[in-house]
Amino acid sequence: MVAASFKFNIDGIEVEATEGQSVIEACDEAGIYIPRLCHHPELPPSGNCRVCTCKINGRHSAACVTPAAHGMVIENDTPQLTSDRRAVIEMLFVEGNHPCPYCVASGDCELQALGYRLGMVAPTQPYQWPERKIDATHPDIYLDHDRCILCSRCIRASRMEDGKTVFGFEGRGIAMRLNVDAQGGLGETQMAAIDKAASVCPVACIVIKRHNYQVPNGSRRFDKTPIGSDIEAKRTRRQS
Amino acid sequence: MSLLDIDERILELVDLVDLDVSPFDDKKAFDRQVDVGFVEGGCSNEYNVKELREFRKHCRILISVGACAINGGVPAMRNTIGLRECLEAVYLNGPSLEGAGMIPNDEDLPLLLDRVYPSHEIVKIDYFLPGCPPSGDAMWEGLKALLTGKAPTLPYLLCKYE
Amino acid sequence: MHPVEVIEMVSFYAFFDQTPRGRNRIRLSKTPISMMNGAREVAEAFGQSLGIAMGETSLDGMFTLEWTNDIGMADQEPAALVNGMILTSLTPLDVPGIIAALRHEEDGLGLSSYPPTAAQALKLPKSNVRPSLIQAGPLLTRPVVRARGLKAALAMTPEKVIEEITSSKLRGRGGAGFPTGMKWRLTRKSAGKEHYILCNADEGEPGTFKDRMLLAEFPDLVFDGLTIAGYALGSQHGILYLRGEYAYLWETLQETLRTRRSLGLLGANICGRQGFDFDIRIQLGAGAYICGEESSLIESLEGKRGSPRDRPPFPTERGYLQQPTAIDNVETLICAARILEKGVAWFTSYGTKESAGTKLISVSGDCARPGVYEVPFGVTVSELLDLVGGADAIYVQVSGPSGHSVAPKDFGRSIAYEDLSTGGSTMVFGPQRDVLDVAMQFAEFFVEESCGWCTPCRVGTTLLKQGMEKVLAGRATLSDLSEMEALGQTVVRMSRCGLGQSAPNPILTTMRNFPELYEARLAAVPFTPLVTLHDALREAVAVQGREPLSEET
Ligand SMILES: Cc1cc2nc3c(=O)[nH]c(=O)nc-3n(C[C@H](O)[C@H](O)[C@H](O)COP(=O)(O)O)c2cc1C
Ligand code: SF4
Ligand code: SF4
Ligand code: SF4
Ligand code: FES
Numbered sequence: 001m002v003a004a005s006f007k008f009n010i011d012g013i014e015v016e017a018t019e020g021q022s023v024i025e026a027c028d029e030a031g032i033y034i035p036r037l038c039h040h041p042e043l044p045p046s047g048n049c050r051v052c053t054c055k056i057n058g059r060h061s062a063a064c065v066t067p068a069a070h071g072m073v074i075e076n077d078t079p080q081l082t083s084d085r086r087a088v089i090e091m092l093f094v095e096g097n098h099p100c101p102y103c104v105a106s107g108d109c110e111l112q113a114l115g116y117r118l119g120m121v122a123p124t125q126p127y128q129w130p131e132r133k134i135d136a137t138h139p140d141i142y143l144d145h146d147r148c149i150l151c152s153r154c155i156r157a158s159r160m161e162d163g164k165t166v167f168g169f170e171g172r173g174i175a176m177r178l179n180v181d182a183q184g185g186l187g188e189t190q191m192a193a194i195d196k197a198a199s200v201c202p203v204a205c206i207v208i209k210r211h212n213y214q215v216p217n218g219s220r221r222f223d224k225t226p227i228g229s230d231i232e233a234k235r236t237r238r239q240s
Numbered sequence: 241m242s243l244l245d246i247d248e249r250i251l252e253l254v255d256l257v258d259l260d261v262s263p264f265d266d267k268k269a270f271d272r273q274v275d276v277g278f279v280e281g282g283c284s285n286e287y288n289v290k291e292l293r294e295f296r297k298h299c300r301i302l303i304s305v306g307a308c309a310i311n312g313g314v315p316a317m318r319n320t321i322g323l324r325e326c327l328e329a330v331y332l333n334g335p336s337l338e339g340a341g342m343i344p345n346d347e348d349l350p351l352l353l354d355r356v357y358p359s360h361e362i363v364k365i366d367y368f369l370p371g372c373p374p375s376g377d378a379m380w381e382g383l384k385a386l387l388t389g390k391a392p393t394l395p396y397l398l399c400k401y402e
Numbered sequence: 403m404h405p406v407e408v409i410e411m412v413s414f415y416a417f418f419d420q421t422p423r424g425r426n427r428i429r430l431s432k433t434p435i436s437m438m439n440g441a442r443e444v445a446e447a448f449g450q451s452l453g454i455a456m457g458e459t460s461l462d463g464m465f466t467l468e469w470t471n472d473i474g475m476a477d478q479e480p481a482a483l484v485n486g487m488i489l490t491s492l493t494p495l496d497v498p499g500i501i502a503a504l505r506h507e508e509d510g511l512g513l514s515s516y517p518p519t520a521a522q523a524l525k526l527p528k529s530n531v532r533p534s535l536i537q538a539g540p541l542l543t544r545p546v547v548r549a550r551g552l553k554a555a556l557a558m559t560p561e562k563v564i565e566e567i568t569s570s571k572l573r574g575r576g577g578a579g580f581p582t583g584m585k586w587r588l589t590r591k592s593a594g595k596e597h598y599i600l601c602n603a604d605e606g607e608p609g610t611f612k613d614r615m616l617l618a619e620f621p622d623l624v625f626d627g628l629t630i631a632g633y634a635l636g637s638q639h640g641i642l643y644l645r646g647e648y649a650y651l652w653e654t655l656q657e658t659l660r661t662r663r664s665l666g667l668l669g670a671n672i673c674g675r676q677g678f679d680f681d682i683r684i685q686l687g688a689g690a691y692i693c694g695e696e697s698s699l700i701e702s703l704e705g706k707r708g709s710p711r712d713r714p715p716f717p718t719e720r721g722y723l724q725q726p727t728a729i730d731n732v733e734t735l736i737c738a739a740r741i742l743e744k745g746v747a748w749f750t751s752y753g754t755k756e757s758a759g760t761k762l763i764s765v766s767g768d769c770a771r772p773g774v775y776e777v778p779f780g781v782t783v784s785e786l787l788d789l790v791g792g793a794d795a796i797y798v799q800v801s802g803p804s805g806h807s808v809a810p811k812d813f814g815r816s817i818a819y820e821d822l823s824t825g826g827s828t829m830v831f832g833p834q835r836d837v838l839d840v841a842m843q844f845a846e847f848f849v850e851e852s853c854g855w856c857t858p859c860r861v862g863t864t865l866l867k868q869g870m871e872k873v874l875a876g877r878a879t880l881s882d883l884s885e886m887e888a889l890g891q892t893v894v895r896m897s898r899c900g901l902g903q904s905a906p907n908p909i910l911t912t913m914r915n916f917p918e919l920y921e922a923r924l925a926a927v928p929f930t931p932l933v934t935l936h937d938a939l940r941e942a943v944a945v946q947g948r949e950p951l952s953e954e955t
Pocket of ligand 4: 692709710851852853854855856857859860897898899900901902903
């Protein structure tokens with residue numbers, strides 16, 4: 001059976017979508033980039049970061065968890081939303097500890113790349129300097145909690161793709177942290193470096209050991225082109 | 241020091257600006273108002289704060305340059321640990337210490353702040369030039385903008401936090 | 403189940419621990435109202451007698467002393483939860499007696515018997531919750547005869563019941579004001595193996611206690627309403643989600659349910675109506691304000707962290723256990739029962755055009771007669787103040803921290819969905835109070851209650867609190883204020899659920915309505931540092947034992 005298709009409008013552009021798609025999925029397919037951080041195309045959405053918030057039919061809603069519907073009118077690329085999204089990115093920068101100059105993810109990091117794309121020159125909210133730990137108990141992977149932005153990608157990947165439940169949250173509010181399924185740290189869990197959960201972290205919290213600094217500065221994912229360029233390229237290709 | 245990375249463009253620059261207080265000459269204190277000040281590094285002790293305030297007082301426009309000025313950089317690694325614990329770990333319980341250590345406490349040493357502060361948490365900062373260090377091109381972009389009376393904005397390839 | 407999932411759940415709730423704490427848990431209610439009534443002095447008295455600070459456990463493992471957020475006793479503060487029992491109107495003089503009783507009755511009063519029994523509570527001084535209803539209106543006029551509304555409903559078809567509720571224009575009393583008839587209709591028509599009706603008795607909004615009063619003083623009306631809703635929806639299962647703070651009501655509520663079963667008001671073929679089988683169970687919360695939000699409540703009922711769900715799907719389609727579910731506030735269900743009993747015309751003869759009926763208002767703070775008042779919608783703030791003996795108020799917080807900070811210039815506004823919409827919490831502050839200090843306490847409340855799921859609320863609430871600290875210290879500049887306002891609006895727009903969307907309200911609405919108070923506290927300079935030099939050097943001065951080189955601050 002072919003799913004029914006319908007149209008909606010985003011920033012004045014007609015987009016075709018099929019039943020069951022979220023707003024972000026339909027827009028990705030159409031080559032329209034909605035900034036996002038916790039969303040991962042191969043995982044069920046969870047709506048943690050709120051970066052993908054758009055004004056959908058007049059209400060602020062996260063595009064990754066909102067099903068696309070016929071006739072929707074969506075605002076995405078507006079100065080207000082860009083500034084709100086930048087503020088959210090800033091919050092993540094000051095909530096954890098993010099010294100990009102000596103971080104392994106630099107150039108390849110989605111948080112950093114969104115900072116660039118959304119025009120954050122420097123975070124100006126007060127830095128919180130939380131005390132967080134590094135978990136190096138696993139032979140192949142280390143967890144640098146300073147960088148964790150609590151996006152839940154690893155939690156979802158481990159539960160739904162790997163069938164393992166290695167990760168979970170602990171605590172609530174500003175004290176919330178990522179937790180692993182063993183008191184002794186990641187090394188005592190079922191985690192393996194080939195797990196989906198090991199490859200989905202948008203920042204440098206889950207890092208595979210001995211694989212770093214291999215791509216030279218200048219050739220990393222976001223060195224030359226802003227995050228989202230790949231999605232936008234689909235549209236430009238189609239138009240030309 | 242990133243200023244030197246602008247290479248031969250520095251010749252262009254010296255035609256346009258006067259350098260007042262800088263590491264390039266021996267002048268260490270302000271004796272007049274200047275148009276633009278660049279600050280590097282965060283504030284980790286009371287002396288740094290004093291110095292930064294002097295800059296603010298004498299610069300019409302103050303720019304925070306580089307990762308250390310913007311978020312404290314490497315020195316700020318101590319920020320997630322208390323000052324006392326830090327000093328004790330280094331000077332009293334450090335692995336390389338022989339015998340009982342002591343925390344240096346000379347009268348002339350400035351007192352350390354409880355953590356390393358980025359400059360904008362101490363004084364008002366007008367613009368930021370990120371990077372570790374900012375590239376020569378970024379510095380040049382920033383300077384060019386200021387010289388033409390504009391707010392410095394960096395194109396994608398020049399705005400880097402690292 | 404994995405350990406990480408257990409910790410995920412346990413670490414979410416304020417009333418669960420991961421490490422052993424004292425056998426006796428003393429939790430003092432921390433709200434602006436309790437503070438105004440001397441909670442700090444009571445806390446100090448406990449601290450001194452036990453030799454511990456707030457948050458600590460005594461060496462013998464007998465006592466843990468801590469603060470907790472509003473426990474629904476705003477009309478009788480300072481109040482405390484002791485091993486689940488409620489103590490009210492405390493003074494420092496009560497403390498020795500309470501500690502002695504706990505030591506003496508150690509076994510009987512220990513955590514072993516939770517929920518607590520009334521017999522247990524009798525052994526504790528001040529374990530006495532005063533009746534809170536001060537003024538009844540048409541809704542609560544006694545005598546109340548059990549099951550009248552229910553019998554009227556069972557004489558109709560379920561569709562007709564929903565029609566009646568719809569034409570009564572009943573809207574949800576929990577705060578959001580969603581039309582109840584429409585909610586029931588949507589739930590009824592959703593396909594599912596089962597349908598569920600949930601009664602939201604989480605009542606976590608600081609300053610409200612009318613649901614507690616209803617459960618204590620009119621339990622049969624609540625269960626009538628719940629059963630009527632069950633009938634209307636085609637549901638067999640009603641669940642009362644009772645906040646953990648109200649565990650002291652457990653025994654009597656269970657007793658009421660037993661009586662109803664024996665009278666044929668619950669169970670199979672209720673009141674002889676063939677095929678209508680329905681029963682009610684009660685489930686306790688465990689200390690989380692967010693669990694009052696309907697989708698969090700469902701998660702919590704399912705034994706998980708109480709983080710809200712994304713909608714759609716709405717609970718009316720997929721709620722508890724993924725089945726169609728309606729969630730109604732305690733007061734809403736009572737209204738429904740009375741509408742069936744007394745008729746639609748009776749109900750709509752009260753209130754305003756968009757707000758039919760009456761509203762229960764929980765009043766606390768600087769007024770002569772705190773308690774619950776039933777008033778028709780449309781009543782103004784100043785009429786309400788006259789009624790409760792609070793005419794000299796300088797500030798009224800309507801609908802709790804997530805609601806509106808109302809200044810005297812707006813006391814002519816009225817309580818109604820179309821004007822000042824409220825779940826019922828009304829906190830009155832007299833001339834001796836510091837409005838911004840109250841706003842600060844509310845900001846702290848949201849920091850503690852943010853579930854953490856989404857960035858703007860998790861981080862934004864903390865940043866807003868820090869901004870407010872700077873204001874109270876007299877160090878905020880004009881640009882700090884505009885940044886705080888912009889940040890607050892970002893949090894409103896970007897947050898995932900009602901908690902984050904309303905968390906900036908105490909700051910944003912006091913900024914709007916009391917601008918002069920902010921101005922009076924401004925630092926008259928263009929910039930002030932995040933912390934003073936003096937504060938930044940305090941630790942070094944302590945470690946190194948000498949004074950800073952320069953005198954500047
Ligand atoms: C943070 C938050 C807390 C809430 N707490 C309660 C509550 O304690 N009691 C309540 O009835 N509704 C509460 N609500 C509203 C519920 O989500 C829901 O709208 C209500 O229970 C529906 O019942 P009603 O239509 O009868 O009002 C809360 C909402 C939010 C966003
Ligand atoms: S994780 Fe990303 S944002 Fe954080 S320090 Fe590393 S590169 Fe920078
Ligand atoms: S470890 Fe990475 S993937 Fe997991 S929650 Fe943290 S930031 Fe997200
Ligand atoms: S707004 Fe606050 S309470 Fe609601 S989901 Fe986000 S973090 Fe949780
Ligand atoms: S990408 Fe949608 S909320 Fe994070």
